[in-house]
Amino acid sequence: PAFGLFLFTIARDPLRIIILIAGAFFWLVSLLLSSLIWFIAVKASDPRDERLQKGLLIFGVMFSVLLQEAFRFLYYKLLRKAIEGLVALSEDGCSPISIQQMAYVAGVGFGLMSGAFSMINLLADALGPGTVGIHGDSQLYFLTSAFMTMVLIFLHTFWGILFFHGCEHRRWWEIAAVVVMHLTVSGLSFCNPLYVGSLVPSYMLMAAAAAWAYLLSGGSAQNLRRFLLCKS
Amino acid sequence: MITFMNNSDSEEEPCNERTSLMSAESPPVPSYQDGLQALEAGEVQAHRKRRAGSSRGPNNIAGGEMSGSSVPVRESALENEEEELTLKYGAKHVIMLFVPVTLCMIVVVATIKSVRFYTEKNGQLIYTPFSEDTPSVGQRLLNSVLNTIIMISVIIVMTVFLVLLYKYRCYKFIHGWLILSSLMLLFLFTYIYLGEVLKTYNVAMDYPTLFLVIWNFGAVGMICIHWKGPLQLQQAYLIMISALMALVFIKYLPEWSAWVILGAISIYDLMAVLCPKGPLRMLVETAQERNEPIFPALIYSSAMMWTVGMAKPDTAARGPSQQTWDAAEDGREHHRSPSHADSQMSETRSPVPTRPVTSLEELEEEERGVKLGLGDFIFYSVLVGKAAATASGDWNTTLACFVAILIGLCLTLLLLAVFKKALPALPISITFGLIFYFSTDNLVRPFMDTLASHQLYI
Numbered sequence: 001p002a003f004g005l006f007l008f009t010i011a012r013d014p015l016r017i018i019i020l021i022a023g024a025f026f027w028l029v030s031l032l033l034s035s036l037i038w039f040i041a042v043k044a045s046d047p048r049d050e051r052l053q054k055g056l057l058i059f060g061v062m063f064s065v066l067l068q069e070a071f072r073f074l075y076y077k078l079l080r081k082a083i084e085g086l087v088a089l090s091e092d093g094c095s096p097i098s099i100q101q102m103a104y105v106a107g108v109g110f111g112l113m114s115g116a117f118s119m120i121n122l123l124a125d126a127l128g129p130g131t132v133g134i135h136g137d138s139q140l141y142f143l144t145s146a147f148m149t150m151v152l153i154f155l156h157t158f159w160g161i162l163f164f165h166g167c168e169h170r171r172w173w174e175i176a177a178v179v180v181m182h183l184t185v186s187g188l189s190f191c192n193p194l195y196v197g198s199l200v201p202s203y204m205l206m207a208a209a210a211a212w213a214y215l216l217s218g219g220s221a222q223n224l225r226r227f228l229l230c231k232s
Numbered sequence: 233m234i235t236f237m238n239n240s241d242s243e244e245e246p247c248n249e250r251t252s253l254m255s256a257e258s259p260p261v262p263s264y265q266d267g268l269q270a271l272e273a274g275e276v277q278a279h280r281k282r283r284a285g286s287s288r289g290p291n292n293i294a295g296g297e298m299s300g301s302s303v304p305v306r307e308s309a310l311e312n313e314e315e316e317l318t319l320k321y322g323a324k325h326v327i328m329l330f331v332p333v334t335l336c337m338i339v340v341v342a343t344i345k346s347v348r349f350y351t352e353k354n355g356q357l358i359y360t361p362f363s364e365d366t367p368s369v370g371q372r373l374l375n376s377v378l379n380t381i382i383m384i385s386v387i388i389v390m391t392v393f394l395v396l397l398y399k400y401r402c403y404k405f406i407h408g409w410l411i412l413s414s415l416m417l418l419f420l421f422t423y424i425y426l427g428e429v430l431k432t433y434n435v436a437m438d439y440p441t442l443f444l445v446i447w448n449f450g451a452v453g454m455i456c457i458h459w460k461g462p463l464q465l466q467q468a469y470l471i472m473i474s475a476l477m478a479l480v481f482i483k484y485l486p487e488w489s490a491w492v493i494l495g496a497i498s499i500y501d502l503m504a505v506l507c508p509k510g511p512l513r514m515l516v517e518t519a520q521e522r523n524e525p526i527f528p529a530l531i532y533s534s535a536m537m538w539t540v541g542m543a544k545p546d547t548a549a550r551g552p553s554q555q556t557w558d559a560a561e562d563g564r565e566h567h568r569s570p571s572h573a574d575s576q577m578s579e580t581r582s583p584v585p586t587r588p589v590t591s592l593e594e595l596e597e598e599e600r601g602v603k604l605g606l607g608d609f610i611f612y613s614v615l616v617g618k619a620a621a622t623a624s625g626d627w628n629t630t631l632a633c634f635v636a637i638l639i640g641l642c643l644t645l646l647l648l649a650v651f652k653k654a655l656p657a658l659p660i661s662i663t664f665g666l667i668f669y670f671s672t673d674n675l676v677r678p679f680m681d682t683l684a685s686h687q688l689y690i
Contacts, residue, residue, distance in 0.1 A: 017327055017330065018326055018327075018642060021330075021635060021638050021639060021642070022639065022642070024635050025635050025636070025639045028632055028635055028636075028668070031676060031679075032668075032671050032672070032675065032676060034679075035675045035676045035678075035679035035680070036671070036675050038679050039674075039675050039678065039679065042678075057682060057683070060679065061683070113635070116631055117628055117631070117680060118680075118684070120627040120628065120631065
C-alpha cells in the first residue's frame with residue numbers, strides 16, 4: 001500500500017520525488033546516529049549480561065525514536081528554507097508545492113525508508129527455503145511483521161503531517177503528541193510476540209492519527225461523505 | 233525574427249540563442265534587442281562550458297572508465313530568468329538523471345544477486361597486479377594502495393594522451409579508438425553476460441540463436457550510439473553498457489582495492505575538473521578556443537538533442553559516440569550544451585532563416601537537459617554493486633548506499649545550478665556512498681538485526 005501511495009501521489013511530480021528521497025536520507029542518518037550510540041553502549045558493556053543487553057536495546061530504541069523526531073524537525077527547518085527559496089524564484093509568487101504536501105511527502109519518505117529497513121531482509125529471507133517459527137517462535141512472524149511495517153509506514157506519514165502542522169502553527173502540544181505516539185508505538189512493539197498487545201493498539205493509534213491529520217488538512221466529515229458517495 | 237523575439241516568455245529562451253547568432257548578419261537592431269543580444273553573446277560563451285570526463289582503462293582487454301560531470305544547459309539570456317528556469321526545471325532534470333542512474337544500479341544489483349559469476353574471484357586485471365590474499369592486514373592495505381596508485385596513474389596517462397591527441401587534432405585516431413572500444417564492449421561483454429545469465433537460469437540456447445541475438449543487439453547498439461537513433465533507445469544502450477562495465481569492475485577488482493580506488497577516483501575527478509592545470513580542464517579550454525564541439529564523447533544526455541540532428545544531417549557538431557573504455561585509451565567526455573550545436577547550425581544556415589527557426593524551436597523545448605558522464609554511472613553502479621555483493625547486511629546496506637548516491641547527485645546538481653559551470657559528479661556522491669556503506673555495514677546492521685530478532689520497531 002505504501003508503494004501504491006508513492007506511485008499515485010508522488011511519482012508524478014519530480015520535486016516531490018526529491019523531497020521523498022531527502023526524507024529517506026534524513027531518516028537514514030538518524031538511524032545511523034542512533035545505531036552508533038547503541039553500538040558504543042554495547043561495546044562498552046558486558047556482552048554476557050542478558051538483562052543489561054535487553055535494557056540497552058530498549059534504551060537504543062527509545063533514543064532512536066527521539067533522534068528520528070529530532071531529524072524530522074531538522075528536515076522541517078530545511079524544507080521551510082527551501083520553500084522560501086522556491087517562492088522567491090517562482091514566476092507567480094507562490095510556491096509550486098505547499099508545506100502540507102511537503103509534510104505528506106516527507107512523512108512518506110520517512111515511512112518508506114523505515115519500512116524498507118525493517119522489511120527487506122525479511123523479504124529476502126522469505127524468498128528462500130525454510131519454515132517459519134521452527135524454534136518455537138510464532139508462526140505468524142512474517143505476517144505480523146508485514147502488518148506492523150505497514151502500520152508504521154502509515155504512521156510516519158501521518159506523523160509527518162501532524163508534526164509539520166504543529167511546527168507551522170507553533171502548537172507544541174501537537175509535536176509532543178507525535179513524539180509520545182511514536183514512543184508508544186515503539187514501546188508497544190516490545191510486547192511482541194504477544195501480537196495482540198502491539199498490533200491492535202498500533203492500528204487504533206494509526207486510525208486516530210489518520211483522522212487527526214485528515215482534519216488538519218482541511219477535510220471534514222462532510223467531505224468524506226461526499227467523496228464516498230461519489231457526489232459531485 | 234523580430235516577431236519571434238517579442239513572443240511570450242517561454243519562447244524567449246529559444247530565440248535568444250538564435251538571435252544572437254543571426255544578429256551578426258542582420259542590420260542594426262533597436263536598443264532593446266541590442267542589450268539582449270549582448271547578453272546572449274555572453275550566454276553563448278557561457279554555454280561552451282563543458283565538463284570533461286576521463287576514462288581509464290583498467291581492463292585486461294580494454295577498459296576505460298569515464299568519470300564525467302554533468303552540465304546544465306541553459307538558454308535564457310537574462311540572469312534572473314535563468315535562475316528561475318534553472319530551478320523550475322531543476323527538479324525535472326534531477327529526476328531525468330535519477331531514473332537512469334537508478335535503472336543502472338538496479339540492473340547491476342539484480343545481476344550481482346542472481347548470477348554467481350560476478351562474485352567469484354577469477355583473477356585480476358593487469359592494472360591491479362598486487363594480490364590481496366596476503367595474510368597480514370598491513371600487507372593487504374599496502375597492496376591495495378599500490379593497486380590504486382597504478383590504476384590512477386594509468387588513468388592519468390590515458391587522459392593526458394587523449395588531451396594531446398585532441399590538441400594535435402588527431403581526430404581520426406580518436407574516432408577509431410572509440411569505435412573499436414564500443415565494438416568490443418557491445419559484443420564481447422554482452423556475450424559473456426548473456427552466457428552467464430543463461431547458465432544461471434539453466435536455459436539452453438543454441439549458437440545460431442545466440443549469434444543472431446548478439447549480432448542484432450550489437451549492431452543496433454553501434455548505430456544508436458555512434459550515429460543517430462531514438463533517444464530512449466540510445467539511453468537504454470548507454471545504461472546497459474554502463475552496467476556491463478560496472479559488472480566487469482566488480483568482478484575483477486579485489487576488495488580493498490575497489491574501495492580505495494573509488495575514493496581515489498573521486499579525488500582525482502575533483503582535481504582534474506577544477507584545477508587550472510587539470511587535464512580535463514585543459515581539454516575543455518582547448519575545445520572552447522577552437523570553438524568546436526569536443527570530439528564524440530561518452531555521455532548520457534537526458535535531452536533530445538539528437539532528434540534535431542536528424543533534421544540537419546550535415547552537422548559536424550553532432551557525433552555522439554559512446555566509448556566507455558578501451559585498454560589504451562583514456563577518453564574524455566565533454567558535455568556540450570546542445571545550444572552550442574544549435575548555434576553552429578544556425579550559423580551555417582543564417583541565410584535561410586525559416587528552416588532553422590522551426591527546427592530549433594522544437595529543439596528548444598527539449599534542450600534543457602542535463603548531461604552526465606557514463607563514467608559516473610559506472611562508478612555509482614560499482615559502489616552499489618560492491619555493497620550488494622560483499623556486505624553482510626545485504627539489502628539494508630545496498631539501499632543505504634543507493635539513497636546516499638541519489639542524494640549526492642541531488643546536491644551536485646544543486647551546486648551546478650549555483651555555480652553554472654562544469655562540475656565533477658563523482659566526489660560528493662561517492663563520499664556519501666562510502667560513508668554510508670561502511671557505517672551501515674558496521675553500525676546499523678547489528679542494531680537492525682537485533683531489533684528484527686526481537687521484532688521491535690523503531
